[in-house]
């Protein structure tokens with residue numbers, strides 16, 4: 001391994017400084033900058049938009065080839081289907097349990113805070129949701145949809161779950177055929193090397209990208225814009241914090257014995273990145289890299305569990321959905337029965353599987369949860385306006401959940417190097 005050249009300020013710190021400066025500048029622009037051609041068109045919708053989106057696109061560019069190559073290599077390295085099956089079952093088990101816990105946390109917090117009490121949504125104007133009943137995902141289709149009809153189409157459209165399924169099968173076959181397919185195996189391994197190098201290059205631009213993304217987001221939102229929704233936001237945020245700093249850290253400590261504070265400290269840059277992009281998918285390369293370099297999690301495990309988690313494990317999203325159900329029910333004056341709450345836990349867990357790791361999709365799959373207990377999907381229009389900041393926050397929790405489960409599964413499969421975790425990096 002070549003040594004990283006010493007820089008005066010590490011990349012992690014630079015990303016955080018950029019995040020902070022971007023937020024400050026955004027708020028200042030929102031409250032103090034005059035609405036004129038320079039600020040609105042040239043700066044906010046020009047420079048910030050182009051640079052921010054450009055960076056985001058670069059990160060997204062990495063995802064499909066990286067997941068394909070690293071997952072094929074990961075699956076072929078695990079080799080025998082028995083171990084792979086064991087890792088797979090454990091991972092999916094963890095993902096489902098943490099999501100169900102997340103919804104339970106969300107419902108509890110929402111029932112304590114009562115975000116929709118004293119509000120009547122019928123009298124409030126809702127914005128166009130753009131989400132129709134026809135867009136609701138049925139549970140059966142969600143499950144069936146993991147099998148690709150055409151793997152090339154899955155790659156071209158970036159359907160992660162289908163890519164994962166196909167890549168795992170190819171990996172298993174490569175391991176089975178051994179020397180006979182060495183050339184193809186090498187091809188994917190070298191592809192993997194190329195994509196990791198590309199990740200490093202793109203990441204070096206992160207401070208600039210994050211600065212522009214955050215500055216633009218904050219410049220568009222005034223704090224007073226979300227007054228009636230403050231309670232709803234607080235409830236979502238509180239539940240996210242409980243899940244992230246409570247549930248995950250207890251699981252981590254119990255199953256691996258690792259120090260939760262150290263874990264969070266090392267993982268913060270990835271969370272910051274997920275926060276600024278609101279995209280689990282784009283976070284995959286950074287997450288795999290951080291888990292390997294700072295936590296000692298072998299790529300053999302993470303190359304499989306992280307893309308899978310970014311695709312099917314959305315604890316933060318299901319927290320938003322749990323709180324939104326209570327909020328919308330209260331605001332419409334509809335009483336939910338205990339059975340309804342159980343239905344919400346089940347459907348929100350399934351919705352989490354069906355939610356793609358890109359911005360705002362959680363709102364679309366929320367319709368599936370709302371209709372499962374007979375709530376009007378028009379309620380989504382009301383919370384949509386302030387969803388961006390929650391989307392950012394829940395994405396950070398989504399990917400933390402993936403990382404915690406990955407670390408636990410790696411520990412159970414002797415693929416966790418605790419000496420790396422103990423080291424002080426960055």
Ligand code: ASP
Nearest residue numbers: 280317357358360361362
């Ligand atoms: N933005 C979320 C993610 O990428 C998905 C969502 O909740 O909309 O993880």
